[in-house]
Structure formats: C-alpha cells, structure tokens
Amino acid sequence: MTAKQQYKRPNAVLEFFGRMTKAFSAKLGVILFVIIVLVCLIGPFFSPYDVNGIDLINMFKGPSKAHLLGCDEMGRDIFTRLMYGGRYSLALGLCSSLFGAAVGVIIGSVAGFFGGKIETFLMRLMDVWAALPGMLLCILVSNVMGSGFFSTVLALTVGGIPGTVRMIRGQILTERSKEYIEAAQSINCSSFSIMFRHLLPNVIQPVIVTTTMGIGSTMIMAASLSYIGLGIQPPNPEWGAMLATGKTQIRTYPHMLLVPGIAIALTVFAINLMGDGIRDALDPKLRD
Amino acid sequence: MSTNKEVFLSVKNLEVSYSQARREVRAVNGVSFDVQKGKTLGLVGETGAGKTTIAKAILRILPDPPAKVKSGEIFLGGEDLLKKKEEDMLDVRGKKIAMIFQDPMTALNPLMTVGDQILEVLLLHNDYDKAAGMREAGRMLETVGIPAERYAEYPHQFSGGMKQRVVIAMALACNPELLLADEPTTALDVTIQAQVPELINDLKMKFGTSMILITHDLGVIAQTCDDVAVIYAGKIVESGTKEDVFDHPAHPYTLGLFGSLPDIDSRTSRLSPIAGMPPDPTNLPEGCSFHPRCPHATDACRKGQITSREITPGHFCACIREGGN
Numbered sequence: 316m317t318a319k320q321q322y323k324r325p326n327a328v329l330e331f332f333g334r335m336t337k338a339f340s341a342k343l344g345v346i347l348f349v350i351i352v353l354v355c356l357i358g359p360f361f362s363p364y365d366v367n368g369i370d371l372i373n374m375f376k377g378p379s380k381a382h383l384l385g386c387d388e389m390g391r392d393i394f395t396r397l398m399y400g401g402r403y404s405l406a407l408g409l410c411s412s413l414f415g416a417a418v419g420v421i422i423g424s425v426a427g428f429f430g431g432k433i434e435t436f437l438m439r440l441m442d443v444w445a446a447l448p449g450m451l452l453c454i455l456v457s458n459v460m461g462s463g464f465f466s467t468v469l470a471l472t473v474g475g476i477p478g479t480v481r482m483i484r485g486q487i488l489t490e491r492s493k494e495y496i497e498a499a500q501s502i503n504c505s506s507f508s509i510m511f512r513h514l515l516p517n518v519i520q521p522v523i524v525t526t527t528m529g530i531g532s533t534m535i536m537a538a539s540l541s542y543i544g545l546g547i548q549p550p551n552p553e554w555g556a557m558l559a560t561g562k563t564q565i566r567t568y569p570h571m572l573l574v575p576g577i578a579i580a581l582t583v584f585a586i587n588l589m590g591d592g593i594r595d596a597l598d599p600k601l602r603d
Numbered sequence: 604m605s606t607n608k609e610v611f612l613s614v615k616n617l618e619v620s621y622s623q624a625r626r627e628v629r630a631v632n633g634v635s636f637d638v639q640k641g642k643t644l645g646l647v648g649e650t651g652a653g654k655t656t657i658a659k660a661i662l663r664i665l666p667d668p669p670a671k672v673k674s675g676e677i678f679l680g681g682e683d684l685l686k687k688k689e690e691d692m693l694d695v696r697g698k699k700i701a702m703i704f705q706d707p708m709t710a711l712n713p714l715m716t717v718g719d720q721i722l723e724v725l726l727l728h729n730d731y732d733k734a735a736g737m738r739e740a741g742r743m744l745e746t747v748g749i750p751a752e753r754y755a756e757y758p759h760q761f762s763g764g765m766k767q768r769v770v771i772a773m774a775l776a777c778n779p780e781l782l783l784a785d786e787p788t789t790a791l792d793v794t795i796q797a798q799v800p801e802l803i804n805d806l807k808m809k810f811g812t813s814m815i816l817i818t819h820d821l822g823v824i825a826q827t828c829d830d831v832a833v834i835y836a837g838k839i840v841e842s843g844t845k846e847d848v849f850d851h852p853a854h855p856y857t858l859g860l861f862g863s864l865p866d867i868d869s870r871t872s873r874l875s876p877i878a879g880m881p882p883d884p885t886n887l888p889e890g891c892s893f894h895p896r897c898p899h900a901t902d903a904c905r906k907g908q909i910t911s912r913e914i915t916p917g918h919f920c921a922c923i924r925e926g927g928n
Contacts, residue, residue: 494710502697
C-alpha cells in the first residue's frame, strides 16, 4: 500500500453531498431544484407546441388535457412557455450570482490583502456604491445597456457587489491575523499560496452560502425587471414577463398570473432550502 | 555571554518598533544575545516585554507596516539575516529556523488535514515527490506521538495538546538547526503543560537542535533551558546560565519574578507580586526602565543609561547596584 492510498480521505465532493442532503429540507430542496432544471432543459423537446406559436382559437383557455396549464392571450401554450422561460430565469439567476460573487471576491480580497490606501479607496467606493438602492442601480444599468441577456446579467450583478466585497474583506481581516497564516509565513509559503491555499478556502464559505441564497433573489429581481418592461423582452417567455402580461387578466383568467408566479416561488424556495443545506454542510464544526 | 563555545545564532543590538498613529511603540530596545549550538536559551519576561517580537524579527515575519526593525544584526552561520534578500530567506524559514506557535488552536489551518500541513513544509524545502513526502509526514506524526493513521484528519478532530504536537511536528519536519518556541505551553492545560517541554526536550536531543524558548513560566525554563535571558521592556536585564540566574539572581526585576512565585512550604494568603505595572512602551521611562517599580532605585537609576556588567563570568546584569543581591 503506498502512502497516498494509506492516507486517502473520502472523496470530498461525495462527502459534501452526503452531509448536505442529510437534512430532509435540504434533500427536498435539491430534488425540487433538479426536477425544475431538468424539466426546463429537456421538457421543451417533448412539447408539441411552438413556444411562440399563436393559436387564436385557444385564447385564454384554461387548463385542459391538450394544454396542461392553459393558454395565454394569444393562445400560446403556457406550459411550453414556462419551460422555455425557466431557461432564461435560471440562467439569469445563476450567471448574475456567480459573476457578482466573482467580482466581489476579487475586489474584497485585494482590499483585505493589501490594506492601506488601496483598501481605503476600494472600501469608500463600495460605501458610495452601497448607498444607491440595488433595484435603482439595476434599472439604471438595464436602461443604459439595453435589453440583451448579457446586459441584463450585468444589471442584476451590480447591486450585490458591495455586500460581497464587505463580507470577504471582513473575513480576510479576521483570518489574516490568525496564527496559521503566520505559521505559513514562517515555513516560507509564498504570498500567492498563502492567499489561495490558506486564506481563500477559509473565507469563501459565507460567499458560497450567500451566493446560493442570492440566486433566488436575483431571479426575483430579473422577474421584476421584465415585469416593468426592462430585461428580457417579449415575445421571449421570461417568467417575469409572463407575470407582467398575466397581470392585466388577473380577474378573468387568473391562471396566466398564477402559473409563472408559482414557478418563481417554487424555484426560489428550492434554492433557499439548498442554501441552508450548503451552509450546514460547510460548517466544519457540524461535521462528525 | 561567553563566546568561547560554538555560537550558532548571534543577535546584536536589535531594535524593533511598531508605529501607531503618531506614536511609536518601542517593543525591542537593543537586545543582544547568542545561542550556542545544541543549547537552549530561555527568554523570560512579562506579557508585552517584546519576546515574541524578537522571535518574529529573527524569522523576518513581522508585519511591516506597522513593525520596523530599526537597527541590529542577526547572524546565523556568519550571515546577517536582516540583510538577506527576501527570496534567499527560503533556505532559512522553515528549513534552518522553524517556529512553534503559541496557540495551537489557531496555528493550524482548519481546512487542511494535519498531514497535508506537514506535507506542505516538507515539499517546500525538499525534493520529495508527493508519496515520499506523505510517508515522511506520517513518520513525523509518529515522532510526536500521534498515530500516522490520523494523517487525513482535520485539526478540529484533535485535542489542544495533540494540535500542539502537530505544530511541533510541522516545525521539526525539515530538521531545523534552530527552533523558536513561542510560549509552547501557555495555551494548554496544566496536565499537558508538563508533557510538551518533555517532548520538545526529547526531540531536541534527538535532532541536536538549538532552541530559543520564549515563556513567562519559570518552571518551563527550569525544565528545559541551558541559558536564560530575562527581558524587561524590550531590554535584557539579566542573562547567564540557568544556574547563574536561578541560584544567584542579581537584577531586582529577576528577584521580583522569583519573589512572586508562590512557595509551597510557607503558608501565605497573598502572593507578593512586583509592585506597579510594566512601563508603557510608547513612553519608556528615562534611565533604567525598571526604576519606577524598583525598591532600590536611586537618582542615578533615573538618569543615565544603565549598561550591562559581567558580575561573574558569563553572568550579566544591567543594574548599577554592586553585585546585585
């Protein structure tokens, strides 16, 4: 037996998933999320309807055998549109959260590591940035950049950056003064390996949790943007856009509003449950 | 200190200060000492006397800013460490000089297995491949009395005493010539406190390492050291062999330290500490820094600089009183 095998620890990823899904709620969250993602990705291939196919005979039709979730004001199948729209919503939520976290981690790390004038400059910048309401910034960027997918991602990202930056910097300040960092210096680790091998893994945990939780709220924000007519534009079936068209028919044909609304709520719920699970799984003190 | 023996590390007139907003904290003020090969030097002093700063200055890991080495020389094998280039410190840090940290609870990275942390030192300084390094790291764990099977466990799965053993294993991994032990027993409970110096002593014998032991525990000094230097307000006030200092303490501060130890034979209800507080390092008193607390202080103590005198061969004391006590 070689030393490598002898000291092998259990596969970290598998172990992580095992710990994460130990709680019932987290398991539920993961299952729900996986189902939603799979339906959105694979579902459209099995749908007999065109996502933008207008069918005036079935206008405002309620749920039936042919149209499981009914039809909208142009007779388009709502279930099909929901699956297509889910791709937009999920992609927007994921991309914006990850992009925002990446930018935040970089700025926060730079501020925390280097300190001094760089830190003062960056943190005061973040103070100003955070003073503007996130939704306002989002609308502003969306307005200026136009309505494409990437400009929407950018618009959804800007609001969350100062929070991540502050969190990472605070974490780095507490970790940096701990003795194991000095110990790493005393065995002559390079600053690069101190940053990435020692510091970052120890400060990244809250970012992972807030980013996961953030996907949900980012999706809501994306829906709000479409709702007020920015972001993803009709006839693309984004969930928020579907809500916006449904709102005019709320008294007569409530299914048009309820279906995308429930879809958003369910997805955000699943993501939040998952976020809780990840937080518990990442806490080394809860490991046994 | 005597120089006829083989001097391994020599610190000359080291001065370190920390700059705070508008103020200067003079942590170390002209400290000189030698460490002989294979011997242990104990640095004793109160909290804030500058002991840890000296150790970090030797390794050059003081955070700059705010810390600044203002003057002094640190010779290791004929080379001045303070003049070395940063990249040349690779041969020194972790390889020639290693440090044992005070608090084992925070001295280990919580997200790396203990074995990997030892492996990291080994790979940084040797040409091992990973498998050989892991075997060596496992062997190091065995050396400090931890079964090698626990290689893949994380620090939180160890008790405080065992973590300290891991820290010691990390420090000894590359067989350093000099070990800086910064209060290795302070954070441990009393039952473990006795084991750690014993372990360090054994390993020191085994590897022939020189050591600087920093502590405020006179008992640990008695157990492990050959030479002792007593530090007060960033200066060495008395130094000599352990026997010199323990049997014939000369400086009033050293006397005060011994006086404040409880005596098992006499029934006293109160300890007798040294009156007063250590001086504010931003505003050190003129003359001898100990004079505000010294029972024997005279006008001469309050003015001129007090230099160290050799009272018996190898036993130095920085006090103007004749022959101490």
